[in-house]
Amino acid sequence: MLKKYQKLFETIKIGSVEMKNRFAMAPMGPLGLADAEGGFNHRGIDYYTARAKGGTGLIITGVTFVDNEIEEHGMPNVPCSTHNPVHFIRTSREMTERIHAYDAKIFLQLSGGFGRVTIPTNLGEYPPVAPSPIKHRWLDKTCRELTVEEIKSIIKKFGDGAYNAKRAGFDGVQIHAVHEGYLIDQFAISFFNHRTDEYGGCLENRLRFAREIVEEIKKRCGEDFPVTLRYSPKSFIKDWREGALPGEEFEEKGRDIPEGIEAAKLLVSYGYDALDVDVGSYDSWWWSHPPMYQEKGLYIPYAKIVKEAVNVPVLCAGRMDNPDLALKAIEDGACDIISLGRPLLADSDLVNKLRGGKLKSIRPCLSCQEGCMGRIQEYSALNCAVNPEACRETIHGLTPALKSKTVLIAGGGVAGCEAARVLALRGHKPVVYEKRSRLGGNLIPGGTPDFKEDDLLLVAWYEETLKDLGVEVNCNTELTAEIIKSSEADTVIIATGSKPKIFNLGEYNNVFTAEDVLLEKVNSGNEVIVVGGGLVGCELALWLAQKGKKVTIVEIQKKLLALNGPLCHANSEMLERLIPYKGIEVLTSSKIIKTTEKGALVDAAGDIREISADSIVLAVGYNSEKSVYEQLKYDIGDIHLIGDARKVSNIMYAIWDAYEVARNI
Structure with a gap:
């Protein structure tokens, strides 16, 4: 082991459970990892076991539902500990026993539901529910308000689900979640919760759902069975379906830091044994699922705010794959446990490789979200862009060649x-x-x-x-x-x-490819027209704008990123909003007619005009x-x-x- 990182491999306790190191696997939607009866299939068992084998101290499964009646999810979308308890326990027991063989611990993440943020591909024909009749995140629908009886039913099922998890060998559970604007979080945030009964109004009432869940689980499973909570102290919501960008000044419509601190203290007083901290919401998805446009370790400041307010362990995820960054977060007291999500999709052996000093052999996560969130969003399947074996470790693994060629x-x-x-x-x-x-x-x-x-x-x-x-x-x-x-x-x-792709734009020779500009083989000048508003063109424009250039994107389609996909919404929506935020002019339904001495003649949606430019850069595909x-x-x-x-x-x-x-x- 590199002595430098020794602190990351110290033991730590969550409640009564001791972890062998400071690394947890962050929960990621286990789409495709369930069988028809709500148990873990062999894909799921092998997937989680591989991360335990790879050295991770605590495995936290992706979301599993406790209720499939009030908010139906179209079984078998993800595992469910209450649908067929005997079958769930049988399949889970096989998984937990294998994980424990590597001296790792495993928590089952239990969800109260998605409410207004249910992804349409997972919703089917089922009506979305919410604490109040509010707008759905994706669809032009108004959600149905939950009754008190339905809330009580979900709470009881949390107890049932946790009890079944304990019987199946799970070491604890994580509640999903007072974070990201999921159903329990919708109850906790006044912007979404307009109720006038005991589950609405003051903060304590809005947190009653979360309180009664942990109380029910502790009553059913005992005080020594850890219950942790995924928690966001800040939402970054500007308005319905509108999120804020890093550094942007705005009025927070969701939960802001002062209430976030107060809520954290209350939640711990209710009995939660640890808080797993991030920020964001589905209305600002690029915070909850950070693309490459977000800086690494973006949750660290927020984790530290929570850590200073509570006396239980704090987990911190969010592009934490740089070990120096992770170590500094622990040493600075920002958090107690480093949570790795997508980096463990990319390399299941990351923790062991770090422990063995083999940093160069760690396969990096690109934060592209094409294999994980993009595929969850479009196909209800979890995978990884850079690791084809993720979630299909044995069925898609490698076998020795019969004959060397x-x-x-x-x-x-x-x-x-x-x-x-x-x-x-x-x-x-x-x-x-x-x-x-x-x-x-x-x-x-x-x-x-x-x-x-x-x-x-x-x-x-x-x-x-x-x-x-x-x-x-x-x-x-x-x-x-x-x-x-x-x-x-x-x-x-x-x-x-x-x-x-290259095409002739006239007699002037100030037309370059994106590749030549990126590699700085040519000087793009201070005023640049980027032809093409796909992923390459938008990222090129963003990079040029960050370097102080005046940039105009000319795109023939009606919108940016029209021909790219499926991109995760967190990536595409953040990039789309960064373009105007960084002062980049966008001309859609437009095309370059020809270059001129001053720049280029452009057909801007039928308006012919000359745009001043030192260079015209082609990003029109390959x-x-x-x-x-x-x-x-x-x-x-x-x-x-x-x-x-x-x-x-x-x-x-x-x-x-x-x-x-x-x-x-």
């Missing part, structure tokens, strides 16, 4: 690197050829903005991993069709990526580069086309395609 790989972008990694792990002999001076492909320019630093960390991880695996890498070498034909390779993989494949596809028996060379997409599909092909060679 020599595999030539054309292209050293993420698809080529992932293919080489998987092939080497299986016992094949991959040889990578990259025509540029280093591996990484489009991640090199893409990772230039400071908010995309983890893209470059992923490149560095591949470089380190391939080196450790002994993979032969030939940079500054293009693998041509002639070289391949003359080789004695058993298999060929074409991962030559894609090239930026074309697959597969010329080598086209030359070879009839001559090579075992040849595969993967990544952007097959179809221009994103990092996730480049990695997933490569993994799938390489695991079956």
Whole structure:
């Protein structure tokens, strides 16, 4: 162990339960990890066990519902400890016993429901509920007000669910949640709670739901069975469906810090054994599920505020994968436990690797949210963009090759690197050829903005991993069709990526690609027109604006990010709001006609005008580069086309395609 990080591996107690280190796995929606009767399926059992095996001291499952009658969730969306208790206990017992074998602890996260924030793909035809008749977060519907009898029923089911969890071997539970604007949080916030009975009005009444839940669980399970709470001391709500950006001045409509401190003290006095702190709401989703545009460790100041107000352990998540940042948070007294969510999706062995001093071998999370929240949002499935094995550890894992083959790989972008990694792990002999001076492909320019630093960390991880695996890498070498034909390779993989689309805009030569500007091969000047409002164009514009440039985005579609997707709403909504917040002008339904001496002539939704610019930067997409494949596809028996060379997409599909092909060679 690196002595520097020794404090992160000290023991700590939550109530009566002792953790072997200061790391917890943050709860993430276990979509796809349940069976038809509400138990954990083998995907779920293997997924959580892998993180315990990887050294995490406390596993906190994603949300499991206690009620499926008042707020129906369309079983089997996620596990449920009350739907079929015998079956839940049987499947969970297998999981908790395996997790305990690694000296890890596990808490079951119990939810009272989503209320007005239920994601439409999970809602089906069921009517949304809430503390009062308020607007739904996503749909043009008014929620139905819960009756007192229904509230009492949910509270009783919390007791039933926790009792079943205890029988199943869980070491405690976490209540979901007085955070992020979920149902119990909607009761706690006056903006959402307009009731005049004992569950509305003053703060103590609005917290009554949360109070009666912990009291019921303690009555059923005993005082020594820990009950923790996911808790947000600040909501960042400007208005219905409108959240605030970092640094923005606004009037808080949700819970603000003074009430957040008071509520934290009350919740602990009610019997909660620890508070798991974040900030935000579904109306400001980029706080609750921080994209790469948020700074790392963004919850630390809020965790410290709570920590100074209460005398129970405080957990802190929120882009905490930098061990120096995590250590400082513990040493400064901001929190007691470091909670890792997406970083443990990306690398289940993160904690053990840190403990062993193998920092370079930790696969980084990109905060892209394409494999996790994006897929939960669109397909009700939890996965990871950079780790194809996440949530399918055994059914999708690797097996040794029956016969070792020599595999030539054309292209050293993420698809080529992932293919080489998987092939080497299986016992094949991959040889990578990259025509540029280093591996990484489009991640090199893409990772230039400071908010995309983890893209470059992923490149560095591949470089380190391939080196450790002994993979032969030939940079500054293009693998041509002639070289391949003359080789004695058993298999060929074409991962030559894609090239930026370029078109003629007239006689002036101040037109550049996004790649050239990001790599600073050219000087963009102080006034820049970015042609294209997709993800590349918007991130480029944001980066340029942060450097003090005057930027205009010209987008032919009716809105920004129209052709990208599915992006997690937290990412897309934050980026969409950052664009005007940073002073970037946006012209939609518009197109460049031609360059001029002063800049460019633009058709801005039918209004023809000249816009002053030092440069026009094209961010209008990419074309697959597969010329080598086209030359070879009839001559090579075992040849595969993967990544952007097959179809221009994103990092996730480049990695997933490569993994799938390489695991079956």
